[in-house]
Amino acid sequence: MKSGKFWAWVVFIVGAAYFFIPLMATVEFSLRMRRGVHSFDAYQIVLGDARFQSTFLYSVIAAVFTIVLGVLIVVPAAYWIRLRLPQLRPIVEFITLLPLVIPAIVIVFGYIRMYGSNSPLPFLGSNMGANALLVIGYATLSLPYMYRAVDTGLRTIDVRTLTEAAQILGAGWGTIIGRVILPNVLIAVLSGAFLTFAIVIGEFTMASLLNRPAFGPYLQNIGANRAYEPAALAIIAFAITWGCMSLIQILSRFAPKSANRPN
Amino acid sequence: MAEPFLSIQHVRKSYGSNTVVQDFSLDVEPGEFVSFLGPSGCGKTTVLRMVAGFEEPSAGKIVVAGKDITRLKPNQRNVGMVFQAYALFPNLTVAQNIAFGLKVAGMAKADADKRVAEMLDMIKLPQMADRYPYQLSGGQQQRIALARAIAPKPKLLLLDEPLSALDAKVRVSLREEIRSIQKKLGITTIFVTHDQEEALSISDRIAVMYGGKAEQVATPFEIYNRPATKFVANFVGTLNVLEGKVTDAASGKVQVNTQEVSLKGKLNGSKSGDTLSLALRPEAISLDRQPGHDTSLSGEIAEVHFLGSVIRVRVGIGGNTVSLDTFNNSATPPPVVGEKADISFASGDMLVLH
Numbered sequence: 001m002k003s004g005k006f007w008a009w010v011v012f013i014v015g016a017a018y019f020f021i022p023l024m025a026t027v028e029f030s031l032r033m034r035r036g037v038h039s040f041d042a043y044q045i046v047l048g049d050a051r052f053q054s055t056f057l058y059s060v061i062a063a064v065f066t067i068v069l070g071v072l073i074v075v076p077a078a079y080w081i082r083l084r085l086p087q088l089r090p091i092v093e094f095i096t097l098l099p100l101v102i103p104a105i106v107i108v109f110g111y112i113r114m115y116g117s118n119s120p121l122p123f124l125g126s127n128m129g130a131n132a133l134l135v136i137g138y139a140t141l142s143l144p145y146m147y148r149a150v151d152t153g154l155r156t157i158d159v160r161t162l163t164e165a166a167q168i169l170g171a172g173w174g175t176i177i178g179r180v181i182l183p184n185v186l187i188a189v190l191s192g193a194f195l196t197f198a199i200v201i202g203e204f205t206m207a208s209l210l211n212r213p214a215f216g217p218y219l220q221n222i223g224a225n226r227a228y229e230p231a232a233l234a235i236i237a238f239a240i241t242w243g244c245m246s247l248i249q250i251l252s253r254f255a256p257k258s259a260n261r262p263n
Numbered sequence: 264m265a266e267p268f269l270s271i272q273h274v275r276k277s278y279g280s281n282t283v284v285q286d287f288s289l290d291v292e293p294g295e296f297v298s299f300l301g302p303s304g305c306g307k308t309t310v311l312r313m314v315a316g317f318e319e320p321s322a323g324k325i326v327v328a329g330k331d332i333t334r335l336k337p338n339q340r341n342v343g344m345v346f347q348a349y350a351l352f353p354n355l356t357v358a359q360n361i362a363f364g365l366k367v368a369g370m371a372k373a374d375a376d377k378r379v380a381e382m383l384d385m386i387k388l389p390q391m392a393d394r395y396p397y398q399l400s401g402g403q404q405q406r407i408a409l410a411r412a413i414a415p416k417p418k419l420l421l422l423d424e425p426l427s428a429l430d431a432k433v434r435v436s437l438r439e440e441i442r443s444i445q446k447k448l449g450i451t452t453i454f455v456t457h458d459q460e461e462a463l464s465i466s467d468r469i470a471v472m473y474g475g476k477a478e479q480v481a482t483p484f485e486i487y488n489r490p491a492t493k494f495v496a497n498f499v500g501t502l503n504v505l506e507g508k509v510t511d512a513a514s515g516k517v518q519v520n521t522q523e524v525s526l527k528g529k530l531n532g533s534k535s536g537d538t539l540s541l542a543l544r545p546e547a548i549s550l551d552r553q554p555g556h557d558t559s560l561s562g563e564i565a566e567v568h569f570l571g572s573v574i575r576v577r578v579g580i581g582g583n584t585v586s587l588d589t590f591n592n593s594a595t596p597p598p599v600v601g602e603k604a605d606i607s608f609a610s611g612d613m614l615v616l617h
Contacts, residue, residue: 165350168338170338171367
């Protein structure tokens with residue numbers, strides 16, 4: 001065996017061990033709830049817990065709204081910047097990076113001060129308002145990933161010529177974005193959506209400080225008070241993430257074909 | 264005279280202090296095929312984009328069928344356009360691409376399907392309806408782009424260097440196809456190109472552009488044979504330029520090197536002693552005296568290139584060099600470099616460049 005190939009295998013095995021050993025250990029630990037035998041008791045308890053179901057459903061709904069809001073903001077913005085305001089790109093890129101630099105706790109404290117029940121925009125005065133604020137906060141947190149994914153997608157198509165071709169055929173802006181631009185960056189939007197979903201499902205700080213019944217605070221609560229159930233929850237969350245990735249892969253097969261994705 | 268279908272009136276376009284189109288005017292008759300020909304940066308595409316509505320003129324107006332469209336948005340102009348980069352929508356099939364404009368206009372599906380089938384027949388690609396753009400060659404994509412532009416029955420067809428990205432063989436066949444479709448439909452067409460052969464071969468008229476201005480607007484025959492300016496003469500076709508000195512303005516005598524040429528009636532106010540640039544197309548010159556050739560100049564063979572059916576010869580006449588092509592004749596060997604040679608031409612074919 002050539003030495004280059006040998007070291008490649010060594011690196012692969014070390015990397016795989018780094019990822020899989022903790023995972024396997026967590027799986028093994030999650031099965032030890034019943035003394036002396038391996039069982040799925042921890043999983044049964046977690047999945048049977050009404051709070052698990054309600055918080056998970058809450059976070060999934062919040063994720064869907066976040067993705068819709070993110071797409072509505074990011075796709076037209078990234079498109080317009082590519083088409084008409086390319087000089088603004090560095091500024092917009094900087095702004096979209098801010099959520100990575102500013103901790104979520106700072107953002108949420110700002111929200112609480114700005115949108116408290118005594119403010120002119122009392123989002124926190126009602127449950128629906130607080131939910132909306134959480135979704136807005138999540139959209140902010142996912143901005144760096146969503147913007148980059150969409151911008152990369154736009155880079156693969158000739159935005160200006162396609163826009164002009166649609167315009168000269170009589171299309172207005174809604175038709176151009178909905179029928180020409182969005183379908184051609186759908187894969188990029190889906191990957192941005194997946195990242196957004198992953199962020200929202202596990203997010204703790206915003207949901208906790210806005211006192212929302214989300215999955216993140218539930219995970220933290222279980223982790224602090226139980227032994228085997230948090231391990232089972234971690235594995236379930238991992239499976240959900242992998243499920244999402246598979247779903248994106250399957251969906252992308254049905255996405256419109258483009259000249260940039262021949263097969 | 265009938266009212267022009269498209270009237271571009273004193274149009275100017277500036278970006279800050281940089282003026283790319285200066286006082287451009289052109290009237291196009293209904294059904295006419297007019298080419299904008301010129302080098303890169305001459306403003307031809309900018310004028311086309313102003314007609315399409317993608318650029319707004321800094322001054323002047325554009326009228327189509329009697330209606331001022333200068334400030335209308337591109338999607339309100341009912342103009343078809345074919346782009347250099349094809350610009351087919353990658354996510355749509357060929358049929359969906361062609362139907363795009365029809366759908367936007369709100370045409371019923373059955374009618375749109377019928378029109379798409381008509382268009383596919385017209386471009387001779389009826390079997391391609393369900394293909395995606397990435398499954399087509401460049402020539403096929405451009406034909407689909409043409410069908411898509413024509414499908415909504417636009418008033419005006421704009422072609423922005425549609426053949427530039429194609430290989431030579433496809434270019435020739437597609438330009439003939441474009442012309443035949445245009446004639447069949449009788450659609451008024453503006454064609455932008457930097458390829459003179461393309462412009463000369465398919466246009467009713469050509470506007471030769473340079474520095475943001477139309478240097479000459481005329482038929483291909485006029486442009487080639489009677490160029491109005493030095494730029495047009497140099498840009499269109501191959502040209503031999505000789506320096507001459509007016510010896511007798513009244514009788515039209517001009518001295519080239521040490522030999523005299525008579526250009527009566529062509530000197531346009533030049534005075535004796537003036538230096539002139541005289542131009543001759545290679546095909547107007549021959550090495551032996553042909554019927555109708557009333558002028559000859561003596562020189563020496565400087566270069567000979569055997570190209571098969573044609574022999575390209577360069578003859579030195581004093582400080583000038585004249586290029587000419589002769590047909591290969593198996594009975595006559597090609598001229599030899601250094602040999603004395605007389606070239607002859609009709610003085611009427613000599614152009615005085617101003």
